[in-house]
Amino acid sequence: MEFTQSEKKEIEYLRTRYPDTRSLTLPLMWMIQKREGFVSDEAVYLIAKELNIPPIWVEEVRSWYSMFTKEKEGKYVLEICNNISCSMLGSQEIIDHLCEKLGIELGETTADGMFTIKTAECLGSCGTGPMMQVGDNYYELLDEQKVDQILENFKNGKEHEQTPQEFPVYK
Numbered sequence: 534m535e536f537t538q539s540e541k542k543e544i545e546y547l548r549t550r551y552p553d554t555r556s557l558t559l560p561l562m563w564m565i566q567k568r569e570g571f572v573s574d575e576a577v578y579l580i581a582k583e584l585n586i587p588p589i590w591v592e593e594v595r596s597w598y599s600m601f602t603k604e605k606e607g608k609y610v611l612e613i614c615n616n617i618s619c620s621m622l623g624s625q626e627i628i629d630h631l632c633e634k635l636g637i638e639l640g641e642t643t644a645d646g647m648f649t650i651k652t653a654e655c656l657g658s659c660g661t662g663p664m665m666q667v668g669d670n671y672y673e674l675l676d677e678q679k680v681d682q683i684l685e686n687f688k689n690g691k692e693h694e695q696t697p698q699e700f701p702v703y704k
Contacts, residue, residue: 534575536583540564544583554584558594562601571602599653607642607649609687612666616655619662623675627663628652630677634684647687 536544544561551557558580565576572595581588595601611631615624628639631650635643642649658664661673672683 534573534579536564536579537568540568555586555590557584558586558591562591562594566601569605571605573603605642605646608647609667610649610651612651612653612656614654614656614658614662614664614666615652616659618659619656619664622662624663627665627675627677627680630680631684634681648684 543564544557547557547560548554551560561580561583562572562576565572565580569576577591577595578588581591584591595603613619613624613628613631615628628650632638635648635650637643637648637650639650639652653666656664656666656671658671658673663675664671664673665675666672667683667687672679
């Protein structure tokens with residue numbers, strides 16, 4: 534594994550913005566994650582070599598931030614919130630439904646590479662749970678029917694089609 538010519542050019546520019554080379558760890562990890570879809574062990578060593586820092590420093594960053602993954606994930610990463618609010622509103626039922634529907638367990642990816650199911654500690658949508666995040670999109674007030682429709686939209690390449698949310702009115 535090596536950096537591409539355009540990545541090397543970007544790294545040289547970044548060096549002018551970040552005098553402490555350790556500060557380049559995150560931008561380089563994003564660079565690799567964007568290109569490969571994950572940050573492999575090989576990438577950790579590549580970044581460490583480029584920055585002339587110990588590989589453990591890069592590994593510490595990779596393991597700290599949940600947005601960096603060690604292995605390739607599905608095209609769509611379904612992150613279901615399982616914090617207290619979403620849990621009380623039925624997130625476990627949504628997780629169980631997704632696992633059954635896709636034929637995989639939590640943390641696994643479908644054989645076709647389309648879906649990965651993960652949990653998130655809190656996605657900050659406590660009043661509209663259960664909810665999940667896929668990429669930059671939030672899907673809230675989930676039930677099995679909504680989940681099935683969301684999956685169908687993804688399978689048909691209509692991932693950005695969402696129906697307007699009807700939020701509950703609290704009195």
